[in-house]
Amino acid sequence: MHQQTYTRFVKQLVINYILGSSIAVLGVGGILIFSTLNLSLSEINIMVSILFSSAFIMVLCEFYAFHKQLQPIKVILTNTNNTYTDFQKAFLHIQRFPILTVKRIIGPHLLGLSVPAITLAIICIHSGLLDMPFRYVFLASLGAVLIAGMHAFIEYFLTVKAIRPVLDCLQETTQKMYQLPLSINGDIIVSLRTKFLVGALFIGIFPVLLFSLATEVRFETLTLEVDFWNWGVLILLIAAGFSSFGAFLLFKDIIQPISQLLKGMQNVENNNLSPAKELYSDEFSQVIQGFNSMVQGLEERNETNRLLMESFYQTLSTTLDARDPYTAGHSLRVSRYSVLIGEKAGLPPHQLELLKNAALLHDIGKIGVKDEVLLKDGKLTDLEFEEIKRHPLLGATILDQxxxxxxxxxxxxxxxxxxERFDGNGYPDRLIGHEIPLFGRIIAVADAYDAMTSDRPYRVGMKKDKALVILQSGRGTQWDPEFVDIFISIMNKNTEHALSSAL
Structure with missing residues (x-):
């Protein structure tokens, strides 16, 4: 997994470098030289030789710097025995990699190209192989600085994009291995202010400076005015295209974290408290860190609220058990049975949590039933049974408050x-089949089984097998056949461990 990430990362960097260098050196530089200077065929051959020789030296210098900069990343992504500290160091190194890329372009890239090219050009002019003033070499070196700067500017943003999958991979790994995030702790490696100032320089001023340098030479070799304007439009289009691409990359660099934060806020609104990934080395790193602190606070608050609500449900259930000691533990057992049915039926975790709590409170309405009815030892009269039948509505009313x-x-x-009964003869709403809410159909099975197998003052609880036979005979009439079948299959297995761990 990490090896693949590293391979893709290096491949993307190489593609960026080849494209950037080709466009900047051979494209913009070559077009400027050969369209601006009035060269003979032999001089063109010499200039091509100088360009390719210098480009070869540049590649060698830059390969050495590139290899050295990649080494810490290769180590962390190809080794298997890394500590959390190793991951953190690599994370910081990768965050700095775009700046290292700029230094590589301004250093080995520029000097590896310019110094050999200027040296060879001066030698050729001095020996008469090139017919041009020495000051053209000085103007060309200024142009090379401009082009290298613009190339570095573009390469920076391409590298920022290339490192994000690697940062993502490292964060997922440390979260899985150590349950710890990776972070630059709000440090700013390159500020937004610097990005905008450098962006304004190269996006706004680069085309003008490049055109001015080229014009300085072109005027001296001018033959017809129409030739100048054709040439001028070409140079301006090249410079403007370079600048427009740089502006687009700057825009993408700014909009990406904003989009991530907007998505994160939508997730929070939908109660999906996922922290945002720390992929940035500017002021957005502080914003992301603040967002993640907020998410962590919300998670802690939600967990506290969950524990409070769970304690509330347990307290209500215990209150009912204290009122009717003969059914003590009934609500807890019904809740456990219901969760087992829900799990087997494939309910998602959040639904299982709700089912567990609904089952815990299913008889809470009995708090409103008179003691002489609720605690009566003998058989209930019709009026007393009608009183008992009120407890589902009473329970719903209590919870609604x-x-x-x-x-x-x-x-x-x-x-x-x-x-409710599956055939519509239950109470309080006489619902039929799947008109009965899901939780009601599940709890009905669990409640009936526990009622049949629990001891009462006036009778001994049934054996498990007999209760299951009654459930089987009532499938499709009294109870939902799907949940009866699920419950019977569960109870026919050894469920002692399952019952103890269901809650």
């Missing part, structure tokens, strides 16, 4: 409708 409503509302259907 609890704040925040958005936390309680997903639980209410399970509490209200866990006594």
């Amino acid at each position: 609890v704040q925040p409503k958005e936390a309680m509302s997903p639980l209410i259907p399970g509490v209200r409708n866990h006594h």
Whole structure:
């Protein structure tokens, strides 16, 4: 995985370098030289030889610098025994790589090209092989500085884009191995101010300076005015194209972190608290760090709220058990059975959490039932049974009064409708089949099984096998057949471990 990332990274850098160098040196530089100077065929051959010889020396110098700069990245991405400190050092080195690229272009790239080219040109002029003033060499060196600067400017942003998959790979690795993020801790390697100032210099002034230098030479070899304007338009188009591409890259560099932050805020709005990846070395690194601190704070707050709500559910359930000691533990067991059914049915984790809590509170409405009815040892009269049948509605009413409503509302259907029958003869709403809410159908199976197998003052609980037979006989009439089948399959296996770990 890391080896592939490294290979793709190096490949992208090489492509960027070949394209940038070809456009800057052979493209812009070559066109400027051969369209500006009035050269004979032999002089053109000499100039081509000088350019290619100098370019070869430049490549050798830059290859050495490139290899040296890549070495720390290669080590971290190809070794398997890296510590977190190793990853952090490599992360910082990669963040600095665009600046190292600029230094490589301004140093080995510029000097490796310009020094040999100027030296060879002076030798050729001095020996009479080239017929031109020595000051053209000075003007050409200024032009080379301009072109190298613009090339470095463009290469910087291309390298920024190239390093992001590598940074992403390192962050995923350390998160997986050490559960720790990688960060430059808000440090600014290259400020936005510097980017805009350098951008303004090369985007705005580069075409004018390049045109002025070329014009200084062109006027001396001018034959017809129309030739000058044809030439001038060509040079301006080349310079403007170079500048426009640089402006586009600057824009992309600024808009990318903004887009990431906007997406992050949308995720937060949808309660998806994912931290933003730290891929930047300017002021946006501080913004991203602040955003991630906010996300971490929200995660901690949500976890605190979750624990508080869970404690609240447990307290309500325990309160009911204290009221009716004969059914102590019933709500907890129903909750466990319900979660097992939900897991087997493929419910996602957030739905399982809601199901667990709805099942914990499914009988909370019995708090509103009179003691003489709720705690009666013998058989209930019709009126007393009607009183008991009110508990789903009472439970729904109680939860509807609890704040925040958005936390309680997903639980209410399970509490209200866990006594509905699949054939429509249940209560309180006489819903039929899949009209019954999902949680209500699941809890109904779990509640019925625990009620049948639990001891009561007036009877001993059924054996497991007999309760399962009753569930089987009631599938499709009293209970949802899908969840009956799931529950029976669960209970026919050794579920002791599953029951102990379901909550």
